[in-house]
Amino acid sequence: xxxxxxxxxxxxxxxxxxxxxxxxxxxxxxxxxxxxxxxxxxxxxxxxxxxxxxxxxxxxxxxxxxxxxxxxxxxxxxxxxxxxxxxxxxxxxxxxxxxxxxxxxxxxxxxxxxxxx
Amino acid sequence: xxxxxxxxxxxxxxxxxxxxxxxxxxxxxxxxxxxxxxxxxxxxxxxxxxxxxxxxxxxxxxxxxxxxxxxxxxxxxxxxxxxxxxxxxxxxxxxxxxxxxxxxxxxxxxxxxxxxx
Amino acid sequence: xxxxxxxxxxxxxxxxxxxxxxxxxxxxxxxxxxxxxxxxxxxxxxxxxxxxxxxxxxxxxxxxxxxxxxxxxxxxxxxxxxxxxxxxxxxxxxxxxxxxxxxxxxxxxxxxxxxxx
Amino acid sequence: xxxxxxxxxxxxxxxxxxxxxxxxxxxxxxxxxxxxxxxxxxxxxxxxxxxxxxxxxxxxxxxxxxxxxxxxxxxxxxxxxxxxxxxxxxxxxxxxxxxxxxxxxxxxxxxxxxxxx
Amino acid sequence: xxxxxxxxxxxxxxxxxxxxxxxxxxxxxxxxxxxxxxxxxxxxxxxxxxxxxxxxxxxxxxxxxxxxxxxxxxxxxxxxxxxxxxxxxxxxxxxxxxxxxxxxxxxxxxxxxxxxx
Amino acid sequence: xxxxxxxxxxxxxxxxxxxxxxxxxxxxxxxxxxxxxxxxxxxxxxxxxxxxxxxxxxxxxxxxxxxxxxxxxxxxxxxxxxxxxxxxxxxxxxxxxxxxxxxxxxxxxxxxxxxxx
Numbered sequence: 001x002x003x004x005x006x007x008x009x010x011x012x013x014x015x016x017x018x019x020x021x022x023x024x025x026x027x028x029x030x031x032x033x034x035x036x037x038x039x040x041x042x043x044x045x046x047x048x049x050x051x052x053x054x055x056x057x058x059x060x061x062x063x064x065x066x067x068x069x070x071x072x073x074x075x076x077x078x079x080x081x082x083x084x085x086x087x088x089x090x091x092x093x094x095x096x097x098x099x100x101x102x103x104x105x106x107x108x109x110x111x112x113x114x115x116x117x
Numbered sequence: 118x119x120x121x122x123x124x125x126x127x128x129x130x131x132x133x134x135x136x137x138x139x140x141x142x143x144x145x146x147x148x149x150x151x152x153x154x155x156x157x158x159x160x161x162x163x164x165x166x167x168x169x170x171x172x173x174x175x176x177x178x179x180x181x182x183x184x185x186x187x188x189x190x191x192x193x194x195x196x197x198x199x200x201x202x203x204x205x206x207x208x209x210x211x212x213x214x215x216x217x218x219x220x221x222x223x224x225x226x227x228x229x230x231x232x233x234x
Numbered sequence: 235x236x237x238x239x240x241x242x243x244x245x246x247x248x249x250x251x252x253x254x255x256x257x258x259x260x261x262x263x264x265x266x267x268x269x270x271x272x273x274x275x276x277x278x279x280x281x282x283x284x285x286x287x288x289x290x291x292x293x294x295x296x297x298x299x300x301x302x303x304x305x306x307x308x309x310x311x312x313x314x315x316x317x318x319x320x321x322x323x324x325x326x327x328x329x330x331x332x333x334x335x336x337x338x339x340x341x342x343x344x345x346x347x348x349x350x351x
Numbered sequence: 352x353x354x355x356x357x358x359x360x361x362x363x364x365x366x367x368x369x370x371x372x373x374x375x376x377x378x379x380x381x382x383x384x385x386x387x388x389x390x391x392x393x394x395x396x397x398x399x400x401x402x403x404x405x406x407x408x409x410x411x412x413x414x415x416x417x418x419x420x421x422x423x424x425x426x427x428x429x430x431x432x433x434x435x436x437x438x439x440x441x442x443x444x445x446x447x448x449x450x451x452x453x454x455x456x457x458x459x460x461x462x463x464x465x466x467x468x
Numbered sequence: 469x470x471x472x473x474x475x476x477x478x479x480x481x482x483x484x485x486x487x488x489x490x491x492x493x494x495x496x497x498x499x500x501x502x503x504x505x506x507x508x509x510x511x512x513x514x515x516x517x518x519x520x521x522x523x524x525x526x527x528x529x530x531x532x533x534x535x536x537x538x539x540x541x542x543x544x545x546x547x548x549x550x551x552x553x554x555x556x557x558x559x560x561x562x563x564x565x566x567x568x569x570x571x572x573x574x575x576x577x578x579x580x581x582x583x584x585x
Numbered sequence: 586x587x588x589x590x591x592x593x594x595x596x597x598x599x600x601x602x603x604x605x606x607x608x609x610x611x612x613x614x615x616x617x618x619x620x621x622x623x624x625x626x627x628x629x630x631x632x633x634x635x636x637x638x639x640x641x642x643x644x645x646x647x648x649x650x651x652x653x654x655x656x657x658x659x660x661x662x663x664x665x666x667x668x669x670x671x672x673x674x675x676x677x678x679x680x681x682x683x684x685x686x687x688x689x690x691x692x693x694x695x696x697x698x699x700x701x702x
Binding site: 275278280289290291292324329 | 635647668676677
């Protein structure tokens with residue numbers, strides 16, 4: 001992957017960390033959000049892995065690059081394969097048409113980024 | 118469930134059928150869409166059931182009632198449990214906040230509708 | 235077309251009229267909006283007809299039923315054919331995937347409504 | 352206001368109550384959401400009233416009728432005047448163009464509904 | 469704040485100026501839009517400051533960085549405090565879930581940018 | 586136009602090419618999408634040029650920069666004039682308000698990019 005793409009992904013990661021620290025310290029609303037987030041993605045009747053794949057599909061539809069970076073990483077760490085992530089992206093394409101194919105490009109970059117590491 | 122909710126769900130189903138027939142006969146673009154749809158939801162590295170759960174999460178986010186009716190039915194027929202569908206909805210809540218809790222109400226109605234049958 | 239669909243379309247029309255009167259009388263912001271609207275859809279380098287078709291494509295993507303009713307009527311009155319409106323809807327399908335096929339159903343109802351009259 | 356509009360608003364209210372009870376009993380994610388909601392709308396540096404007006408502006412943009420019903424009621428109960436609510440809607444129009452004028456119609460109905468009571 | 473963030477904010481500002489000049493000179497539609505904008509944000513029953521906070525909440529939901537830059541600046545100049553802006557962002561989080569926490573990061577950068585100046 | 590804008594447009598073009606190749610080779614869903622796309626934009630009752638203008642209006646509303654780059658190029662190659670493209674953007678402004686004026690800035694850059702070449 002080219003340097004520009006790598007830097008963009010790493011900027012997303014460092015931006016998230018900084019804002020996360022700020023909001024954890026300053027926002028009760030955010031702290032409840034984090035609690036909600038932890039519950040939403042923990043293993044239940046559906047394993048975490050599948051929940052992350054749902055979030056990937058949603059991220060494709062709303063074109064949220066930071067969400068794609070996060071949920072693809074989480075999916076990989078929960079045992080999802082690249083092929084399964086691609087199939088989640090394909091569901092996003094069916095639900096989002098042309099603009100979803102644009103979001104999908106960033107998803108590919110994130111997959112490359114974590115494959116290289 | 119009350120009659121009004123049942124009628125609304127059944128109107129969605131009959132509207133879809135009518136429009137599907139019209140577009141199949143009149144639109145090449147739609148026929149390619151249907152082909153894309155069939156490929157997107159067939160078993161792959163990810164079973165159809167999980168793909169339908171992804172589509173449910175997306176439908177919660179975009180508040181598409183017809184999509185919810187369709188993908189919840191497909192998920193149930195592919196072996197998803199009600200609990201798994203609720204957990205897919207919860208991912209939608211995390212990704213969509215308050216408005217996603219509104220879409221979730223319709224999802225509950227669809228679950229009731231298919232449980233009664 | 236069935237009575238329920240006809241009533242829904244006519245409710246949209248009467249709701250628009252009532253709110254239009256209210257906001258014209260009470261909102262300077264709305265009056266500027268109406269001015270912007272009139273300019274946006276008047277004949278220019280692009281005839282009004284084609285501008286209405288653009289608005290139809292947008293309405294499919296954002297699933298705005300009232301917008302579909304309005305812009306399909308305007309398109310027909312500006313000389314667009316049903317076939318051209320269907321092709322504008324098809325562009326919407328390409329840009330919106332599955333959920334756009336849902337919005338398209340309402341567009342068909344509006345076409346039927348104005349054909350019958 | 353006509354009966355159809357009144358019934359639609361009351362259906363929204365009863366649907367919310369039913370789903371709220373269900374999710375409170377069955378979803379930890381939802382319980383965290385409710386906690387987040389309570390914190391987000393409590394008096395702070397900004398009074399609850401102004402926070403509800405922000406939510407009204409957002410609801411206009413995303414065309415969430417249930418959100419409009421809820422936040423308009425909350426705004427009125429927190430001391431917002433009808434004129435202030437109309438001005439929040441106007442901000443929504445500036446940020447949302449034509450489709451926001453459609454959402455605004457439902458907001459007017461909600462205002463009428465609570466004025467009558 | 470880091471240089472990259474500062475440059476991004478300043479690029480937004482200079483892009484807006486250039487396009488504003490172009491459209492003012494070339495588009496009647498845009499001129500009506502600007503008129504609508506001025507009316508929407510002028511003091512009324514609601515002070516400009518609160519209207520800008522509504523626009524911030526909306527900008528969080530639609531993830532519009534240029535809107536965040538503009539409306540945060542306007543809010544600060546109209547007398548809103550940083551704490552009030554954070555609370556407007558929190559309403560956005562409640563209405564937008566995870567993706568709204570992503571938009572919020574950019575809002576923090578804009579707050580830093582104007583604090584430094 | 587400045588170098589930064591040119592590089593951004595050229596990055597979009599090269600990103601699209603790379604992802605297009607990947608998905609063509611690896612995704613049946615994407616191949617059906619491409620088929621749908623080709624049908625959606627071919628001459629019919631509506632010439633390709635007008636279909637591209639519809640896609641431009643949609644792209645303004647959803648703020649899809651890659652879509653703007655693609656459809657503006659296609660529109661120009663199909664015989665649309667700059668004035669017609671600006672009028673399509675104006676329809677987008679009417680349907681999208683303030684945030685659409687933000688997307689419009691990128692559209693201007695794309696117009697400049699292709700005018701220079």
